[in-house]
Structures are given as C-alpha cells and as structure tokens.
Amino acid sequence: MRGTVAIAGVGLAGCGEAPGWTEMEIAAAAAKSALDDAGLTARDVDGLVIASTNIFMSGLALAEHLGVRPKFTESTMVGGSSFVGHLIPAALALNAGLCDTILVAYGSNQRTGVGRGEAGKYKMALDPQPFEHPYKPFNPPTSYALAAARHMHQFGTTRAQLAEIAVAARRWAQLNPEAFAREPLTLDEVLKSRMISDPLTVRDCCLVTDGGGAYVLTRAERAKDFTKPPAYLLGAGTAHWHRQISQMPDLTVTAATESGQRAYEMAGLGPRDVDVVELYDAFTINTLLFLEDLGFCKKGEGGAFVSGGRIAPGGALPVNTNGGGLSCVHPGMYGIFLVIEAVRQLRGEAGERQVKDAAVALAHGNGGVLSSQITALLGTKDTL
Amino acid sequence: MSPPSGPEKRYLEALAAGRFEIQKCAACGKHVFYPRVLCPHCGSDRLGWVTPSGRGTVYSTTVVRRKSADGGDYNVCLVDLAEGVRMMSRVVSLPPDGVKIGMAVKARIAEGLVEFTPA
Numbered sequence: 001m002r003g004t005v006a007i008a009g010v011g012l013a014g015c016g017e018a019p020g021w022t023e024m025e026i027a028a029a030a031a032k033s034a035l036d037d038a039g040l041t042a043r044d045v046d047g048l049v050i051a052s053t054n055i056f057m058s059g060l061a062l063a064e065h066l067g068v069r070p071k072f073t074e075s076t077m078v079g080g081s082s083f084v085g086h087l088i089p090a091a092l093a094l095n096a097g098l099c100d101t102i103l104v105a106y107g108s109n110q111r112t113g114v115g116r117g118e119a120g121k122y123k124m125a126l127d128p129q130p131f132e133h134p135y136k137p138f139n140p141p142t143s144y145a146l147a148a149a150r151h152m153h154q155f156g157t158t159r160a161q162l163a164e165i166a167v168a169a170r171r172w173a174q175l176n177p178e179a180f181a182r183e184p185l186t187l188d189e190v191l192k193s194r195m196i197s198d199p200l201t202v203r204d205c206c207l208v209t210d211g212g213g214a215y216v217l218t219r220a221e222r223a224k225d226f227t228k229p230p231a232y233l234l235g236a237g238t239a240h241w242h243r244q245i246s247q248m249p250d251l252t253v254t255a256a257t258e259s260g261q262r263a264y265e266m267a268g269l270g271p272r273d274v275d276v277v278e279l280y281d282a283f284t285i286n287t288l289l290f291l292e293d294l295g296f297c298k299k300g301e302g303g304a305f306v307s308g309g310r311i312a313p314g315g316a317l318p319v320n321t322n323g324g325g326l327s328c329v330h331p332g333m334y335g336i337f338l339v340i341e342a343v344r345q346l347r348g349e350a351g352e353r354q355v356k357d358a359a360v361a362l363a364h365g366n367g368g369v370l371s372s373q374i375t376a377l378l379g380t381k382d383t384l
Numbered sequence: 385m386s387p388p389s390g391p392e393k394r395y396l397e398a399l400a401a402g403r404f405e406i407q408k409c410a411a412c413g414k415h416v417f418y419p420r421v422l423c424p425h426c427g428s429d430r431l432g433w434v435t436p437s438g439r440g441t442v443y444s445t446t447v448v449r450r451k452s453a454d455g456g457d458y459n460v461c462l463v464d465l466a467e468g469v470r471m472m473s474r475v476v477s478l479p480p481d482g483v484k485i486g487m488a489v490k491a492r493i494a495e496g497l498v499e500f501t502p503a
Binding site: 130131132134135136137138142145146147149150153194195196197198199244245246247251 | 392396417418443444445446447448449458460461462470471472473474481485486497
C-alpha cells in the first residue's frame with residue numbers, strides 16, 4: 001500500500017460556529033472546498049466516504065446531496081478516528097481499481113444545532129450500556145479522567161504537566177487564523193479552571209464547535225497531475241481492544257501501541273523520522289498517552305516529555321500544529337482535521353505555524369474512550 | 385438458545401432479586417464481566433454463574449462535578465474484583481474525593497446496582 005495513493009485536495013467549512021447549517025450542508029461545503037483545492041468537481045468523484053454520529057445511512061445521504069452515483073461507498077464508524085481509518089479501505093478500493101477519485105467528507109453542527117444533551121438522551125435509550133450508564137459517568141470526560149488519574153497514580157504525572165499540553169495547543173492556535181480559541185492561556189489558568197471530572201478541568205477538555213472537513217484521495221500516479229503537491233500515504237494501521245472504559249485492559253496503555261507499529265512498519269519509518277505530529281487531543285491526557293504509545297518517549301515519561309514547551313511552537317517536536325481539538329476545532333469527531341493539517345504542513349501551506357521542511361507527518365486518530373486507535377503516516381514525494 | 389433469556393437479562397434479574405452474580409468460563413476457568421455469550425478469553429460458550437467474594441480494589445477513580453442544586457459531586461470509579469474482572473461502579477459512605485486508587489472495597493447492592501464501601 002505504501003506510496004500507492006495520495007491526497008490531492010483538502011478543505012474545511014463551517015469551523016467554529018455555523019448557525020443555520022445542517023451537518024450534511026457543512027459536509028458538502030467542505031467537499032466543495034477540497035474538490036476546488038484538487039482542481040476537481042463533484043462530477044469527478046466516483047467513491048464516497050463519510051461517517052456521522054447522527055445521520056442514519058450517511059453514505060447514501062452524502063451521495064444524494066452531492067448528486068454523485070458512487071461505485072464505492074464506505075461509512076465505517078469508529079468514533080473520531082474514523083476519518084483517519086477511512087484511508088485504509090479507500091486505498092484498498094483505489095488499488096483494486098474499484099474507483100478512481102474518492103471524496104472523504106465530514107460535517108457537524110454540534111455547537112449550534114441540536115443540543116448534545118438532547119441527542120445523548122436518544123442515543124442512551126437506543127444503546128443503554130447497563131454496566132456503565134447507571135453510575136452516571138459524564139462521558140466522554142469521565143472515561144478520560146479515569147485514565148489520567150491512573151497515569152498520575154502509576155507514573156507521578158502531574159496536573160501541571162497535563163496543563164502544558166493545553167497551553168502548547170493554544171500557542172499553536174494563536175499562529176492559526178482559522179483556530180477557534182486564540183486568546184492567551186497560561187498554565188495557571190488551566191490549573192485554576194473549572195473541574196469537570198477530576199483531574200480534568202474544562203481546559204483539559206476539547207472545544208465544542210461546529211465544522212467540517214474533506215479530502216480527496218486518488219492513485220499516486222494520477223495525483224502527480226494535480227495543481228498542488230500530493231501528500232502520499234506511506235503507512236497506516238488500526239487497532240482497538242475495547243469500547244467502554246471499564247473494559248480497557250490497562251488505562252495507561254492504548255491500542256496506539258499496535259496501530260502505530262503497523263503504520264511504522266508499512267512506511268518503513270520510526271518516530272525519529274516524523275517531522276510533524278498530529279494527535280487526536282480530545283483531552284490533554286490523549287496527547288500524553290499517544291506520545292508514549294507511538295514511541296516519541298517511553299511509557300510513563302510523557303509528563304516530563306511535554307514539559308518546558310517541547311511540543312509548543314519553537315519546541316523540539318511540533319505537535320498539533322493547528323491548535324488541535326483543544327484550541328482549533330472539535331465538532332464531535334476530530335479525525336479529518338488531523339489529516340487536513342498533516343497535508344497542509346507537507347505542502348508548506350501552513351503560514352506562520354509552518355514546520356520547516358516537513359516531509360513526514362503522522363496523523364493519529366482516537367475514537368470512543370481511548371478505544372479505536374488509527375495511525376497514518378503521510379509524506380512528500382521525496383519520501384517515496 | 386436454550387436458556388430463557390440472554391446473559392444480560394439473566395444478570396439484571398439476579399441483581400434485582402438481590403444476588404450479585406458474575407460469569408465463570410467452564411473451559412478456561414476465567415471469570416467474565418460484563419455478562420457475555422462467549423468467553424472473551426477463550427471463545428467458549430460454556431459460561432456459568434458464580435457469586436463473587438465481593439472484595440475488590442479501586443483501579444481508578446474520579447469525582448464528577450455537579451452543581452449542588454442537582455445533587456452535588458459524586459464518585460465514579462473502576463473496581464478490580466478479587467476474581468480478576470473489572471467493573472465501573474462507585475464507592476459510597478465517604479466523600480467522593482476520599483476514594484483512592486488501591487483502596488480495598490467491598491460490594492453491596494443498593495437501588496438495584498452494585499456499589500462499594502471501604503473494606
């Protein structure tokens with residue numbers, strides 16, 4: 001699979017607040033933006049991919065909305081990691097010759113549309129989870145809080161170290177004109193902000209925004225003909241071991257240990273080869289766990305690793321360069337934004353936040369409650 | 385499909401009758417929680433029911449913050465039972481932030497749920 005497919009276009013729509021827009025309209029606007037970026041139109045699309053937390057048969061809805069009659073449709077739903085995960089079946093379909101141009105799109109109006117509380121009630125009625133819900137975990141924060149508490153207990157990780165992650169994300173967001181939260185944020189402010197589920201405060205938790213994103217995937221030989229430099233898929237791996245937090249074997253070790261290894265092996269690369277890192281930071285603890293599990297530091301050393309601004313602008317390892325889910329955008333499922341930011345960095349389009357000479361980018365998606373883990377490595381043509 | 389119901393209903397009915405029972409696999413000998421059709425360790429469907437000792441250890445814990453008007457803060461935790469299975473629950477009879485990782489706890493049934501008190 002290495003190097004056989006490439007992303008030819010990326011686009012965003014409605015990030016932040018998009019009052020008056022439906023999920024599918026935001027997804028369609030993002031699709032238009034990505035297709036424009038690739039120099040294509042919806043008429044060129046013969047493969048469609050989407051996932052939604054709310055829309056039933058979302059692949060059919062997207063095709064109908066765009067007027068596309070796809071030869072290949074894919075809607076695997078593994079939470080926020082889905083849109084990183086979609087690279088795998090999309091690449092398989094392209095390599096098998098099932099279709100030529102795949103559009104992956106996502107849209108959500110969770111900030112200004114139907115309230116999450118309301119939607120949550122309906123979901124709970126259909127999917128009761130009787131071994132967790134009766135104890136009223138405030139999910140997802142409570143599940144991630146349990147992981148953070150365990151990591152702190154086992155390795156001495158501190159709230160201040162977690163706060164460093166929130167501050168680093170905000171400093172990146174301040175370099176990104178498209179980020180939602182750009183006002184200054186200090187370590188002390190994170191520590192003193194409202195506690196949600198101990199030890200996580202509201203600033204340890206991601207934003208709640210609207211927004212959509214899309215990317216266009218084609219076979220590598222065709223991607224060369226597009227106007228912008230393609231970002232090649234070098235490796236991808238997926239793993240999951242649980243759905244509910246009470247079934248996670250060790251709350252300090254995620255399945256990213258496996259998904260990362262699979263992606264690195266396919267790419268023939270390791271963590272030292274990665275120039276820019278995009279990690280699914282629904283909560284500060286995520287960034288820390290994934291830095292450990294993807295081999296950027298040893299297990300238990302994530303707290304020390306992120307200290308002193310190491311992952312902030314100007315630090316040794318650029319992580320979540322758009323500002324992440326913590327400060328850029330998080331409409332419920334953040335995965336597609338990881339891929340989009342990785343592509344922009346590889347193309348050198350990231351403006352003030354551009355990582356110099358970025359040739360290899362890692363995008364790591366998380367879904368559920370540290371459940372689905374999907375890692376992708378993307379690279380410029382020099383990495384083929 | 386010979387039993388009158390699936391294992392989830394069987395578990396919840398026992399609990400409603402005041403009995404906390406978990407599954408044990410007759411093939412590999414491991415305990416299983418939550419209740420399932422197949423043993424997640426070995427794949428066997430020979431899952432029987434046993435009464436656990438009720439002794440456990442807090443594996444992780446959090447305080448969910450809630451306005452006092454809505455009932456105030458409360459504990460949510462993960463407890464490892466002596467039988468080797470983990471469950472979500474709460475520890476009561478002490479303030480929610482008094483629950484600590486590693487604390488020895490004992491199960492009881494209250495309001496149709498398994499909850500724990502310090503052992």
